[in-house]
Amino acid sequence: MQEIEELAARLRAFAEARDWEQFHTPKNLAMALAGETGELLAEFQWLTPEESATIMESPAGPRVRAELADVFSYLIRLADVLGVDLPQAAHAKIDENERRYDADAYRGSARKAPPLSGA
Amino acid sequence: MQEIEELAARLRAFAEARDWEQFHTPKNLAMALAGETGELLAEFQWLTPEESATIMESPAGPRVRAELADVFSYLIRLADVLGVDLPQAAHAKIDENERRYDADAYRGSARKAPPLSGA
Amino acid sequence: MQEIEELAARLRAFAEARDWEQFHTPKNLAMALAGETGELLAEFQWLTPEESATIMESPAGPRVRAELADVFSYLIRLADVLGVDLPQAAHAKIDENERRYDADAYRGSARKAPPLSGA
Amino acid sequence: MQEIEELAARLRAFAEARDWEQFHTPKNLAMALAGETGELLAEFQWLTPEESATIMESPAGPRVRAELADVFSYLIRLADVLGVDLPQAAHAKIDENERRYDADAYRGSARKAPPLSGA
Structure with a gap:
């Protein structure tokens, strides 16, 4: 199975097991995606361009990785609900x-x- | 090659061919990702939850698909520059x-x- | 003094007292504004339109008020730095x-x- | 009348005259605010911090002023609907x-x- 389809299947099962599909309208998922993108942005807002290039070696590194994962997860879930490849x-x-x-x-x-x- | 790595390689070559790597700092890419997410959000803002569920069959469908592609592309490019899998x-x-x-x-x-x- | 100018003056003095003007480039302030907007958005993401209409009477009310204040403050600070009325x-x-x-x-x-x- | 209340009254009348109050739920207005913030952000995304400081003298200046006006208008309209000062x-x-x-x-x-x- 390809990478995206595998993650989409896991996220679908995660939502089903909690009966959270009712909240996962495309409108709500687009908002959640934007909210997570805002959190990612906040990690970079006071950095110089140079500082941003080495952020993964800074104390913010694990947070940035987790925010990227959140943005990616909501994007995959939204595309899955919309039927977009x-x-x-x-x-x-x-x-x-x-x-x-x-x-x-x-x-x-x-x-x-x-x-x-x-x- | 896996899906993400294949897209990351294409986007890297695209930036290199135009000498645009100088603009692709993590800070700038995070902003571009957020800007595209804002455009995606705008497609959903006046829709009811029910209308949002059938957006792909509406005239906005192709725009939503293109915005999802933009968000995905910037996310992959940002993760590539940061070295995040x-x-x-x-x-x-x-x-x-x-x-x-x-x-x-x-x-x-x-x-x-x-x-x-x-x- | 008018409302906006009064707030702009307070925010300017706040930044000066902490030597934070160096961080307050228009680019950085636009990012901070977007980050705060993302936090505001997150308060609404799982609500129905009807629930969103009574959010101020819910436990989220004080958080929404604080997020509106943050968005407003960064918007005023950004406009002040750019010289926009x-x-x-x-x-x-x-x-x-x-x-x-x-x-x-x-x-x-x-x-x-x-x-x-x-x- | 104070500045904010004057603008809130104009925006309220604008929505009423077009029967657009039905679309102006807090959820939808928060999305519109975030969408406009994304457009503002896009004006700054490829600029160096130094370039961002003189954006108002660049060809992008009028667009930045219009985007600030849009963000401000949606923020005022959202706060008005929520009853927040x-x-x-x-x-x-x-x-x-x-x-x-x-x-x-x-x-x-x-x-x-x-x-x-x-x-």
Whole structure:
């Protein structure tokens, strides 16, 4: 079984065993995802860019790892409830961005375009 | 190759080809992740819980799929830059939550505890 | 003195007394604002719309009030550092929205347009 | 009339004229606030701390002002619906933070404590 499907199955079973599926509407899960992202953000807010690069070796490291896990878990649960295949959707978006952001035209510039996903 | 590592490799190559690694500090990527999560949230904000359950069949469906892809891509890129194994971190967190939220004690209640991750 | 300017002055003095102005770049303050908004969001994530309407009478009430205060404080501090007059900016945006969303054309519909600000 | 109450009254009338009060549950307004905060964040995500300090003189300046107005408007509307007096809540929180973060003990350190609000 692939990584995402395996985690989706575990999270589904976790919710079922506690009868928490009633709370897991897409609206509520999107809110929970955003709440966890806010906690992740808070770990970085007062750091310089340089400090942020070595955060995993700092006392905040385990918290950052746990927040990444929370964001990932809610994202997988939300996609599962919506019936979206995350890796497939991500590959399709990267295909699109490779066409949209020509490597030569956009080299070294965050001004011309938002790097990575095109926001 | 596993799903996450394959996507991480594609996103890394995408950034390298455009010399965008200089912008991809963990601090900046955490902000980009939060920005995309905000866009995802905006798709759900005026929907009833019931409407949110069928959003993929609505005109907003393709946008929701694209936003999920963006959130997923930035999450993978951030974890890659930080050296965090996302599936491993998620399994560890679910192990912890299975111990923490006893299925019988927490059944059917979102009051006693935040469902899924324990915030 | 007006309400916002009075709070801006207190927050400025608070930061100066602790030599925290060095951390209060617009980038960092925008992150802190988003982090606090995430905490506010977390208070509402598992509630039905109906439950959310009476949250102030629930045990979460004091936490919601404190989170609103945090969001407001960071917003004022960010606007102060950027030199933006918040009430003036808000009135200008509402003027624009009154032109953009004709009351008769948009009545009762969240489908045709995002209510309030036009996202 | 004070600044906040004046804006709250305008936003209330704006919603009433369009019959949008039905969408303005505290849950939905908290989501809209978070969505707008995400858009504000996106303006800062690729900037260095130094670049963020002069953003108002850049082409992004008018967008930042409009996003601050949107965040402020949703915050006022949410507090109005919840019956929370924002300036009063903010003063109470600053009083608490002045007791909690002794100016001498916390001077110049973002490590010992999150500046401003104590997160």
